[in-house]
Amino acid sequence: MGEGREETAHPTLSSIKTCRQPDGNAKTKGVKHVTKVNKRIKREIEDVSEPKVRQRSVELSRHLINVREILTWSNATPIRSHTDIGYLCCYCNDYFIDPADLKRHTLENHEGINNSSFTKRRDLNAFYVKVDITGLSCRLCNGEFDTIETLIIHLKDVHKKRLFTDIKNHLISFKFENDVLKCFICSSKFSRFKGLLEHMNLHCRNFVCNICDAGFVNRKRLIVHQEKHKTGIFQCEICLEEFSTLPKKKLHIKSIHKPVKFRNKCGYCNETFKDYHQKLKHLTVVHQVEQHAYKCEACDRVYRTRKSFRVHIQRDHLLQRPHHCSECDKTFYSGSALKCHMLKHTGLREFQCDVCLKSYGRKSTLRDHMRIHADDRRFKCEHCGQAFVQKCSWRGHMRAKHGEEV
Template sequence: MKRLREEELRKHRHNIKEILLCSNATPIRKYAIGYVCCFCTKNFPEAADLKEHTIKEHDENTKSEFMKKERMQHFVVKLDITALKCTLCEKGLLTVEDLITHLQNEHDKTMFTDIKSHIIPFKFEDAKLKCSFCPHTFDRFKVLQEHMYTHYDNFVCNVCGTGFVNERMLYNHKLTHKVGHFKCCVPRNVNAPIRLGNPKNVTRTRRRIAEPKDIKINEITKHRSNIHLILQCTNATPIRCRGGIGYACSFCGDEYPDPADLKKHTLEVHDDKAKLKFMAGKMMFSYLVKLDITDLTCKICNGKFDTLELISDHLMKTHDKKMFTDIKNHVMTFKFGDDALKCMFCQNVYYKFKNLQQHMNVHYRNFVCEFCDAGFINKNVLTCHVEGHKTGTFKCDLCPKVFDTHRKKKSHEKSVHIHANLLNKCGYCQMKFTNYKKKDEHLVKVHGVTMKTIRCHACDKTFDNKGALSTHTKRDHLMERKYKCTECDMGFYLPNALKLHMVKHTGERTFKCTVCSKSYGRHKTLREHMRIHNDDRRFKCEHCGQAFVQKCSWKGHMRSRHGELV
């Protein structure tokens, strides 16, 4: 145990050293008179002044020694990540996680991601102190700091379910749950501070000790107990996400293009001991389990079941297993039976797993948005959704652009600044592409990946994505024609098609040949005409070898000379 703790501490020290050496992130301490430098104890009334001081006055040798003497039980780093950027390439970043990923992928830095985070990030962007994880704001740094602990579950209190960053904080917290009579150790005198001699404070403290909160411990414990039993007694397997290669294992991170291969890997490689650690430390705020229940089977009696609810009922009634049924469902179930990704509840079909997962939220109403009545599986997803309803002025943290909603701002930051180079990245060789189509072509040609296609149920045509299928269905089967010609009865699916059609009525010829001065109403016609001047004979007869500039000439030749209709 001691050796494991020392190894974990080494990894934490290495990570914070790389962060301080390769970014403008700076450690902070807070006292009554302001913010204190972690290296020389100088005080500054503003966090920005401390940041400037730390970057200018303290060199790499000093930063390398940071946290060298701290023990694992007390290890916690408060980090100012205002206007966070990588100092190796000057790239702007939003979070510590983004920085760690960037240093790994772009600069080949060794960063340990198999440890829980002991870093508490802060951003000082305006007068209000805002939480880096959720929209809450605070007037005092101390209150913000106490709130930030709610987002950590490294160590969880077994009485009230509260999470803490390190072991020492949990130990101090547990003392408040002790019930009994506690005599004050400080003798009362006239010079004593008000808080020691004030009966109001004593009463409040006694009440807090005598009545420990019991809010979330039962719920989170029940959820963990249920999922551990399901993983041990059935062939249901958790899935983490769908990354660059495929579906990721929740235990070791290996990826598989086919979910059936991931299921086989999970059942064969990871034993019950590993499964008992699944979801350990997770709190109710973000609790969500994605479960593959394809060919769902009871391991005890080999019985087959269609849904998680049916097999849970079976385990309780047939095998006398203890499962909690008085809690909301936080498990998303998926079946991978064929090429189509189908919703378990309504059979809607999706091309991407991400889109299916987003859709699945509509079938859960554990938490409901007060603005639009949309339902969500956990509070974290609801919190992110509610941000999208906020309107106002939201400036990008990394460039001067301003947006009218928080959602647009976040979407811009992720696509333009943070993940711009990662959106179209090959999961096999890390090669980057400007768009997803080029990446797909690369996957097929270089790595032999078979891309899934979507078939139209009306005409059997196939498409690469749902958007192309939707366009085809509206245009070719539903005959949708939004754009009407004002001169005749014709309608068009796209505005550009209407624009090309209007040339017939206006007779306008804006595209002029630079060689012979002939004019045309459409750019396409001019382009075809230019092939005459370039002697571009691309249409060749396969029988006699004669070549033609225009397709119509080739068709006429095939019909008159060879009796073929093409």
């Protein structure tokens, strides 16, 4: 177990510059300044009256020292965030579509942890660092490693670097070995980096929910998660609608009351969209951003999102039908499909036409009916030019007049 002197374990050490000598040893610039800093740190620690506050400060310092040593003596590179415009550098405002370009940029232009974004996180409960460990290797001996944990042990035992192994690891590791975005631990695939980041909580189990056993990298993420388990009456302050959990209320406010312009914003041109799929189409057409696709190996159908691909597999190939009709023996994949089916048993017609007062059981049927009043003839025969309001009328025309089965 690594032990360090408490008087030197403090976040202000992130401001101390380190450089490598030809023999691989680190030297520190400004020894007199460091001595003054250490004395001030010692006074600050002695002045802290609350032991828990002092303990968190010391532990955060140790995390920063570990990160400094890892980034100094290996080719691991930190990632600030990922948006539509790519992966953002932790040290400057440059971004890169390809994470390999971010790694090359970081290694060539930045060193240590000076002025990095994660050194500004003074709260241990929220501290974590996203790090790219693709082709992870030691700069001192060129040894190769699969994980950050094995690298830490190597640097500490072999090269005698100052690393603390008695604290929880708040680094989330990623490997970008090909065009497919996936977890390097369990090989799960993802269409977006955000989904992969959330997935990594399964493997970074520093803090565990005592209700559902879900794991999280830091305490803040656990606290946010535990809000899902607190049930009660949570009322929207705007429309007074009530919800059983706080996350449901927050989702309601975000999706219903939050202005549309803040929901789906393009990172390139700041244009806004009402839904996420419209933004994806915009990114593809306007900015030529290639979207990840999921191809079904059973039927060769291609899907743009992991969710739609998963629904296809479960519904069309695994034939999952968890929703059962209480009136007959039919089963359905989704609750909405069951609700639509129940109209056959209830005969409920709650959607009425404002023009002719006809009523329908489904909103989609009423929407199709309204095209009659609008004379919306969108189905056109390519042979004779005759147009129809309903697709079934066009299909009958093609079969009767032109002998085509469509």
